[in-house]
Amino acid sequence: MAAEQQTRVKGAGGGNRFAAACGLLRQYQYMMGQGSGSGAAMATMGLMPGADGVEAAHVTPEERIKNTMELLLFPQRPGTLMDNSHQRILVPERAQLTIFYDGRTFVLDDFPADKADQLMQLARSFAAPAASDDELVCPSMPAQHFLEDMPRKASLQRFLEKRKSRIAAADPYLVAPARAAKETAKPVAVGDGGAPWLSVNSGLNLN
Amino acid sequence: MAGHLGRAMSFGIPDLALGLVLNYVDDPWDRDAISLVCRHWNRFDAQSRKHVTIAMAYSTTPARLLRRFPCLESLKLKAKPRAAMFNLIPEDWGGSATPWIRELSASFSCLKVLHLRRMIVSDDDIAVLVRAKAHMLVSLKLDRCSGFSTLSLALIARSCKKLDTLFLDESTIAEKENDEWLRELATSNTVLETLNFFLTDIYASPEYLALLVRNCRRLKILKISECAMPQLIDLFRTTETLQEFAGGSFEDYLDQGGQSRNYNNYYFPPSIQRLSFNYMGTNEMQILFPYCAALKKLDLTFTFLTTQDHCQLVQRCPNLEVLEVRDVIGDRGLEVVAQTCKKLQRLRVERGDDDQGGLEDEHGRVTHVGLMAVAEGCPDLHYWAVHVSDITNAALEAIGTHSKNLNDFRLVLLDRQPQITEMPLDNGVRALLSGCTKLRRFAFYVRPGALSDLGLSYVGELSKTIRYMLLGNVGSSDDGLLALARGCPSLQKLELRSCCFSERAIALAALQLKSLRYLWVQGYLASPTGGELMAMVRPFWNIEFIAPSQSQPGQAQILAYYSLAGARTDFPPSVIPLHPSVRI
Numbered sequence: 001m002a003a004e005q006q007t008r009v010k011g012a013g014g015g016n017r018f019a020a021a022c023g024l025l026r027q028y029q030y031m032m033g034q035g036s037g038s039g040a041a042m043a044t045m046g047l048m049p050g051a052d053g054v055e056a057a058h059v060t061p062e063e064r065i066k067n068t069m070e071l072l073l074f075p076q077r078p079g080t081l082m083d084n085s086h087q088r089i090l091v092p093e094r095a096q097l098t099i100f101y102d103g104r105t106f107v108l109d110d111f112p113a114d115k116a117d118q119l120m121q122l123a124r125s126f127a128a129p130a131a132s133d134d135e136l137v138c139p140s141m142p143a144q145h146f147l148e149d150m151p152r153k154a155s156l157q158r159f160l161e162k163r164k165s166r167i168a169a170a171d172p173y174l175v176a177p178a179r180a181a182k183e184t185a186k187p188v189a190v191g192d193g194g195a196p197w198l199s200v201n202s203g204l205n206l207n
Numbered sequence: 208m209a210g211h212l213g214r215a216m217s218f219g220i221p222d223l224a225l226g227l228v229l230n231y232v233d234d235p236w237d238r239d240a241i242s243l244v245c246r247h248w249n250r251f252d253a254q255s256r257k258h259v260t261i262a263m264a265y266s267t268t269p270a271r272l273l274r275r276f277p278c279l280e281s282l283k284l285k286a287k288p289r290a291a292m293f294n295l296i297p298e299d300w301g302g303s304a305t306p307w308i309r310e311l312s313a314s315f316s317c318l319k320v321l322h323l324r325r326m327i328v329s330d331d332d333i334a335v336l337v338r339a340k341a342h343m344l345v346s347l348k349l350d351r352c353s354g355f356s357t358l359s360l361a362l363i364a365r366s367c368k369k370l371d372t373l374f375l376d377e378s379t380i381a382e383k384e385n386d387e388w389l390r391e392l393a394t395s396n397t398v399l400e401t402l403n404f405f406l407t408d409i410y411a412s413p414e415y416l417a418l419l420v421r422n423c424r425r426l427k428i429l430k431i432s433e434c435a436m437p438q439l440i441d442l443f444r445t446t447e448t449l450q451e452f453a454g455g456s457f458e459d460y461l462d463q464g465g466q467s468r469n470y471n472n473y474y475f476p477p478s479i480q481r482l483s484f485n486y487m488g489t490n491e492m493q494i495l496f497p498y499c500a501a502l503k504k505l506d507l508t509f510t511f512l513t514t515q516d517h518c519q520l521v522q523r524c525p526n527l528e529v530l531e532v533r534d535v536i537g538d539r540g541l542e543v544v545a546q547t548c549k550k551l552q553r554l555r556v557e558r559g560d561d562d563q564g565g566l567e568d569e570h571g572r573v574t575h576v577g578l579m580a581v582a583e584g585c586p587d588l589h590y591w592a593v594h595v596s597d598i599t600n601a602a603l604e605a606i607g608t609h610s611k612n613l614n615d616f617r618l619v620l621l622d623r624q625p626q627i628t629e630m631p632l633d634n635g636v637r638a639l640l641s642g643c644t645k646l647r648r649f650a651f652y653v654r655p656g657a658l659s660d661l662g663l664s665y666v667g668e669l670s671k672t673i674r675y676m677l678l679g680n681v682g683s684s685d686d687g688l689l690a691l692a693r694g695c696p697s698l699q700k701l702e703l704r705s706c707c708f709s710e711r712a713i714a715l716a717a718l719q720l721k722s723l724r725y726l727w728v729q730g731y732l733a734s735p736t737g738g739e740l741m742a743m744v745r746p747f748w749n750i751e752f753i754a755p756s757q758s759q760p761g762q763a764q765i766l767a768y769y770s771l772a773g774a775r776t777d778f779p780p781s782v783i784p785l786h787p788s789v790r791i
Contacts, residue, residue, distance in 0.1 A: 150619070150621065150622060150679075152558060153292055153293060153557070154292055154293060154294050155406050156508070156533075156557055156558070157294075159485075159508070159509045160560050162486075163486070163511065163560075164560075166486065167511075
């Protein structure tokens with residue numbers, strides 16, 4: 001999963017590459033005649049179409065996904081995904097650019113395609129040696145990502161564990177018979193005058 | 208018409224009257240509505256608001272809270288996601304109380320009640336709080352918190368003489384063998400009404416407990432950690448005011464001499480109404496019989512009692528308002544509840560042991576039979592959480608028909624039985640939601656196939672008033688989630704687990720749910736990059752990705768919430784913020 005991969009990248013000292021990427025981006029923005037201040041505004045605004053409630057009215061979330069190009073600085077399988085992104089960014093001349101890197105997101109409006117291409121080249125030069133490192137290979141995920149286990153409340157879990165060890169401590173060899181003997185020996189059942197549940201076979205519960 | 212009138216006169220209410228009226232408005236929802244009328248009313252509410260609950264500590268900042276509610280007397284603050292109670296959240300996730308306690312201590316001059324839930328509270332934090340607030344603090348609740356030690360408890364006990372409530376339920380507390388704090392509390396405080404350190408593992412000596420009860424004559428609620436019950440006899444003979452007791456520990460079945468312990472002479476004060484015991488077995492159960500008729504609450508979750516024992520006990524408790532058990536109570540036990548407990552308001556049936564391992568007292572199973580009995584027999588139920596092994600549509604329909612007072616219903620369908628009698632449960636859920644019109648919270652954690660996409664569309668359509676929802680193993684495609692998201696106009700908090708929804712559908716649903724302000728997801732169809740989550744990016748919406756780690760295996764989690772505070776900065780490596788706040 002990407003996030004996991006990103007964590008690993010972080011752990012493997014991805015900070016320098018990240019700083020280099022930021023530096024490069026900043027340089028492009030200056031070249032495009034924007035100060036870093038307006039660049040920041042753009043990056044934020046591009047992601048927030050609902051901010052003034054106008055754009056949100058006519059851009060559906062689906063469309064927004066379509067309009068947003070994704071550029072992965074650190075693709076999962078170097079080569080394949082990169083080629084994809086490469087093709088996509090060649091189509092329009094300028095478009096919004098979204099970068100996922102190191103768990104962070106950058107959005108740049110009106111990013112020129114040729115600059116994006118250069119950026120990709122740079123990313124590729126970073127990614128290639130890193131990807132050869134076994135540490136950074138993302139584990140393949142199973143097709144089904146949803147869970148089967150049902151979590152138990154921590155307090156109850158602790159109780160059930162203690163309960164088991166207590167019963168085991170009471171009679172480590174024959175837990176079940178000891179417990180059963182205790183049940184039959186208790187006087188309560190007799191005193192209660194044959195209430196129906198007292199004699200019910202537990203097997204009935206299983207339907 | 209209001210448009211033609213000046214703001215001050217638009218409602219014809221002078222400020223004095225407004226202030227007097229607001230004093231009688233306590234409901235936070237009403238307060239919120241009032242604060243939205245106009246700036247003037249907003250200021251009035253802000254100045255007079257006494258209590259605020261912040262459901263997510265990272266949704267705002269202490270400074271912002273101070274700016275809006277400078278006269279706050281009581282604050283409840285929650286941080287870690289609810290999943291932390293199920294050991295699903297990394298220990299270092301975050302949730303430090305430090306910035307809050309610093310501001311609360313420095314600036315909130317009226318604060319006297321503080322409730323922190325699922326937060327990390329250090330000894331230093333407590334020292335700061337005590338230094339500033341010792342003279343006013345009336346209630347301190349460190350609820351499922353961690354990070355502090357009994358040394359801080361001693362400081363609180365010594366310094367906070369006005370404290371009437373000290374609540375440490377299920378907190379993880381260091382220096383657990385040191386119970387000096389209890390002696391300090393017993394000797395320094397005479398006004399204590401509630402002391403709760405239930406489900407903690409700190410030691411408390413019976414002598415100090417008895418001393419506490421002798422000195423604190425107003426003590427009504429005492430919930431303690433494990434402590435041998437025979438050693439507490441003095442305590443119960445001393446107190447005349449105790450209404451609620453929880454904790455203690457019945458010893459192992461046989462004592463060292465091989466004799467069964469004799470609890471025949473056990474005594475509780477006549478004031479006792481609510482009880483919860485650890486490790487109570489069949490032989491000890493009888494000590495409760497003389498008190499059963501007066502009991503309003505009985506918690507048998509942490510006992511060894513069998514299905515039969517539950518039946519015998521409950522049969523003697525016609526005045527129960529709260530009952531908490533494991534599913535060992537069985538359908539038979541629930542039938543007795545339905546026949547006996549006509550005043551029952553809260554019922555919790557927890558999941559028992561799955562691994563039988565020769566423990567035949569865990570044969571109890573709760574199914575549609577028990578559900579239908581309770582629905583028909585206990586009309587006053589307003590909270591009902593139940594783990595069932597089997598279920599039918601008819602049972603859910605019965606709840607819709609009879610349980611008209613339910614405002615919180617949580618059902619978990621366990622995965623023990625290979626076959627469920629009836630699936631899907633779409634029509635049952637429809638009937639339940641149509642009938643239970645007071646429902647505000649709804650949890651439906653079932654098995655794959657038990658609620659189809661159609662069922663999810665019913666949930667969306669019929670849950671107009673529901674604010675919190677937990678769904679597990681529901682739906683069969685993204686269509687289900689999107690249909691749900693078309694409805695649920697009041698849904699503020701959504702938790703999804705183990706569903707087959709794609710990132711894209713989750714993101715679209717988050718955008719579509721108009722009232723949503725908190726989303727937690729674990730178990731979904733992740734995209735290769737995680738990038739499709741970015742579709743839900745919007746102003747003030749923090750998105751965090753919790754990656755599985757060695758210490759926290761399992762599946763990735765998504766946590767997203769509205770925040771006026773911006774992205775937080777205290778992430779551990781396992782939490783990855785997806786937030787457009789990184790600026791270039």
